[in-house]
Amino acid sequence: MSFTPESRVPSPESRLLPIAVLASGRGSNLAALIDAREAGGLPVDIVLVASDKADAPALRHAEAHGIPTLALDPKTFASRREFDEALFANVAASGAQLVVLAGYMRIIDATVTTRWTGRIINIHPSLLPKYRGLHTHRRALKAGDPEHGASVHFVSAELDGGPVIAQARIDVHPGDTEDSLAARLLSREHRLLIACVGAIACGEVRERDGKVLFHGDPIPAPLRLDPGGHLTLA
Numbered sequence: 001m002s003f004t005p006e007s008r009v010p011s012p013e014s015r016l017l018p019i020a021v022l023a024s025g026r027g028s029n030l031a032a033l034i035d036a037r038e039a040g041g042l043p044v045d046i047v048l049v050a051s052d053k054a055d056a057p058a059l060r061h062a063e064a065h066g067i068p069t070l071a072l073d074p075k076t077f078a079s080r081r082e083f084d085e086a087l088f089a090n091v092a093a094s095g096a097q098l099v100v101l102a103g104y105m106r107i108i109d110a111t112v113t114t115r116w117t118g119r120i121i122n123i124h125p126s127l128l129p130k131y132r133g134l135h136t137h138r139r140a141l142k143a144g145d146p147e148h149g150a151s152v153h154f155v156s157a158e159l160d161g162g163p164v165i166a167q168a169r170i171d172v173h174p175g176d177t178e179d180s181l182a183a184r185l186l187s188r189e190h191r192l193l194i195a196c197v198g199a200i201a202c203g204e205v206r207e208r209d210g211k212v213l214f215h216g217d218p219i220p221a222p223l224r225l226d227p228g229g230h231l232t233l234a
Contacts, residue, residue: 016045017201020096022104027058029102032190034065043201048094052106084109110157118207120155123193132160137178148172150189152196154207163212166223166231168192191229199231
């Protein structure tokens with residue numbers, strides 16, 4: 001299906017940042033964003049949730065909250081670029097000013113990401129630049145890392161590249177498994193993503209010339225998530 005602006009009712013709160021969320025799976029990060037928005041703690045309007053999988057639970061969760069959805073099948077397109085062009089044409093039609101990759105499992109064509117520089121963010125379950133790609137919990141355990149975490153970064157053409165906005169860190173416990181580590185990190189991932197989206201929506205964080213600006217100044221290192229769920233300088 002294709003998304004059109006007429007398929008949604010515009011928010012009367014014009015100060016809200018319109019965002020689109022892309023997800024391939026269950027959508028736990030999407031659910032966290034929706035909960036924060038509905039609780040009044042996140043100044044955004046989720047104008048579209050899109051997926052490369054028609055059966056993604058994330059789409060059903062969005063529909064349950066009255067959010068417009070879109071599913072496109074990559075197999076019906078001749079190339080990755082054609083798929084991404086179609087997907088982001090729908091994103092643009094939704095009016096979204098920020099795209100949040102929340103468990104979106106496809107690499108986006110470089111031509112498309114370049115057009116959206118500074119307007120796409122991704123959450124990744126590692127302390128970037130460590131462990132780009134898949135199986136991050138397994139790799140952290142195999143390496144014997146004393147700590148693990150999640151990162152939110154602006155998206156570039158490089159896989160899990162682009163300037164890192166902020167990170168949340170947890171200790172690795174003796175006897176941790178991939179599942180236990182992932183489970184303990186998940187709630188921190190949610191809080192980190194909410195904090196980063198909120199900071200962008202409020203104008204506190206933005207990207208310029210490949211650098212993250214926090215209150216107008218370049219950050220020397222990724223911001224940290226404090227116990228209260230706020231972003232602070234490392």
